[in-house]
Amino acid sequence: MMSLRLFLGFDVFMVFVSSIIALTIGYYAGKGYKLTSEKLLLYLSLSFSLLGVSLLVDGLVSIYFYLSMFKGAQVSRIVFMAGNVITSIAEVAAFTLLAYTYVRYSFIAASSSFLPILMFKNYNPLVEIVLIILLCYITIQTSISYGWRKELNSLLVFTGFLFILLAHIFFLLTSIYMFCYILAHTLQLLGFIFLLVMLLRVNRR
């Protein structure tokens, strides 16, 4: 429990860093769309921007929660609920759009039987589970892409999404094991760092 207390605040920092990375990738894809007018880049830009916004709102709600807690003030349930709803909707929308982008624009397709299995398995309709399903599909696509291309940039994207997927699995387990909360945030941050490294490599001359 002590280690979890020490972690308070650090989770917000990690969420903000992840948010900045997601927004940077969204911005870069938007720049690419402006240059080429290719819709694929618009979808990438929108999905990463939504993801960035979702993480940003998540971070702001956490800050509000911690500040209220330290001041001993009562936490407004409406702020908390609104924050959670915005975060969930934005995140689901972001990963749905990203999965759609892979369905539409992937240069190599996973066996088409993969998607229905993943989409229609009888899970509870919880946000985290939806995200895990969408992320599974995206991670499979990026792993196939890496297997095909054998390039470091593709490996970085695959590893990035794999870590984000693992993060969401641990977010789901947070209600059972509290330590998963720390692990999930750390994995999420690492995932976005892998994507950032890819972006930096891509922009080398």
Add this chain to the structure above:
Amino acid sequence: MVLRKPAAYRSKIKIYVDMLEVIRREGGEAKPTKILYGANLSYDRFQKYISQLKEKEFIVEVKKNDGKILSYKLTDKAYNFLEEFKKVKRFIDAFGLTF
């Protein structure tokens, strides 16, 4: 695993890039026929896209003394565009996507 068929038609941006790449491969200046064949275009489409590239200031005409067009030369703007396009392509490739 299924390899997707390449898109049946080339987008405008791809045609621009193909034409500019032909000129770049020729050392920054190329004759019209070289661009036409190199970018695999019909004469009508070549005329259409070459005038668009001129409008966008990606190329300039090099004329003979009698005013006839001898070749097309890449501008700095075109070199920058190709460089930026290369980065965007690497970015999309990293995600395993294609347009």
